Amino acid sequence: MTSVQESRLLRACRREEVDATPVWLMRQAGRYMPEYRKLREKWGILDLIRNPELAVEVTMQPIEAFDLDAAIIFSDILPILEPMGLALSFVRGEGPHIANPVRTAADVDSLRTVPPEDGLHFTLEAIRLAKRELANRGVPLIGFSGAPYTLASYAIEGGGSRHHINAKRLMMSQPTVWGNLMSKLANAAGAYLQAQAAAGADVLQVFDSWAGELSPDDYRHYVLPHTRTTVEMARQSGVPVILFGVGTASLLELMASTGADVIGIDWRVELDEGWRRIGHDRAIQGNLDPVALFADWDAVRSRTDRILQQANRRSGHIFNLGHGILPNTPVETVKRLVDYVHEVSVR
Numbered sequence: 580m581t582s583v584q585e586s587r588l589l590r591a592c593r594r595e596e597v598d599a600t601p602v603w604l605m606r607q608a609g610r611y612m613p614e615y616r617k618l619r620e621k622w623g624i625l626d627l628i629r630n631p632e633l634a635v636e637v638t639m640q641p642i643e644a645f646d647l648d649a650a651i652i653f654s655d656i657l658p659i660l661e662p663m664g665l666a667l668s669f670v671r672g673e674g675p676h677i678a679n680p681v682r683t684a685a686d687v688d689s690l691r692t693v694p695p696e697d698g699l700h701f702t703l704e705a706i707r708l709a710k711r712e713l714a715n716r717g718v719p720l721i722g723f724s725g726a727p728y729t730l731a732s733y734a735i736e737g738g739g740s741r742h743h744i745n746a747k748r749l750m751m752s753q754p755t756v757w758g759n760l761m762s763k764l765a766n767a768a769g770a771y772l773q774a775q776a777a778a779g780a781d782v783l784q785v786f787d788s789w790a791g792e793l794s795p796d797d798y799r800h801y802v803l804p805h806t807r808t809t810v811e812m813a814r815q816s817g818v819p820v821i822l823f824g825v826g827t828a829s830l831l832e833l834m835a836s837t838g839a840d841v842i843g844i845d846w847r848v849e850l851d852e853g854w855r856r857i858g859h860d861r862a863i864q865g866n867l868d869p870v871a872l873f874a875d876w877d878a879v880r881s882r883t884d885r886i887l888q889q890a891n892r893r894s895g896h897i898f899n900l901g902h903g904i905l906p907n908t909p910v911e912t913v914k915r916l917v918d919y920v921h922e923v924s925v926r
């Protein structure tokens with residue numbers, strides 16, 4: 580058994596040679612797994628997140644089922660908003676809902692700064708427990724947070740949103756209020772990531788799922804400085820940081836300028852072109868279309884081959900989907916994919 584520091588994932592983050600390409604899947608613990616659905620019959624998602632024993636049980640489900648190179652702690656990007664003063668709930672079938680969304684300067688001023696050890700202690704405890712379970716397997720644990728823009732979009736819209744009208748209006752019309760909100764979120768996310776590393780997380784991922792909705796110029800002016808704050812704070816803890824976004828083909832150079840060790844890309848960019856743009860002095864994560872897993876195995880295999888060929892055995896590729904795994908994904912295909920990535924990438 581190799582130590583966590585010498586695991587494929589950690590070596591790839593440092594762009595060192597690996598015996599085979601590491602693979603994990605965003606949202607690998609979730610509804611496509613029967614074991615997860617069984618727990619969800621009894622508990623709400625926030626119940627699972629707030630109970631460290633249950634959160635660890637969910638974290639371990641995909642590790643038991645597949646030969647994955649990383650675990651990711653079971654939580655969500657949105658609970659960080661609760662100690663700040665936002666009332667979060669998950670409505671079955673509809674996703675997240677915030678009863679008192681941020682809309683005005685006064686709303687931004689009233690957002691509280693609470694140390695993560697107080698407001699998010701359950702996830703930090705889950706990390707400590709999960710590390711114990713993972714220790715004898717040599718599997719690293721990923722901690723995570725939302726990036727300031729994606730958090731701001733939920734905080735302002737009050738839930739999922741197609742066009743982000745309220746969030747972008749605030750950004751474009753009231754840049755000072757926007758800047759105050761973004762710096763509060765950037766610091767909260769940075770502190771939370773530091774606390775997760777202190778609790779034992781080996782790698783930290785920053786999810787900027789909605790950054791791709793922005794023009795490059797708006798991203799550069801209104802978002803990048805805050806994302807950089809979060810990434811820099813996370814990197815101060817000494818663990819590698821992955822910055823992931825969706826639809827970010829035109830933002831890759833800017834994302835790389837945050838200093839993140841690894842950039843996560845989706846399937847809308849060719850992996851080799853994405854890597855050139857990010858720079859080969861960085862590691863890259865991605866980028867299979869999660870919908871491919873619903874197709875015949877031959878279709879999954881050819882797309883996986885293409886991604887691995889584009890990575891060209893260069894050190895620093897972490898195989899992943901280009902976005903989270905979807906509900907109803909066939910479990911058998913997931914198992915086959917994970918094994919196949921290892922098998923064909925063996926050095």
Ligand code: CP3
Pocket residue numbers: 604605606607608609610619624651652653654655656657669673674675723739786788902903
């Ligand atoms: O990767 C993992 O296994 C760790 C757990 C994890 C969850 N959410 C659990 C979850 C992670 C890393 C997330 C990140 C997350 N959450 C993001 C960023 C990544 C992305 O996919 O873009 C975002 C935008 C959210 C917000 C969120 N959480 C939404 C929009 C929803 C509802 C839609 C949906 O997918 O169900 C959630 C709920 C959620 N978070 C579920 C899970 C397993 C499903 C809830 C359920 O069990 O019903």
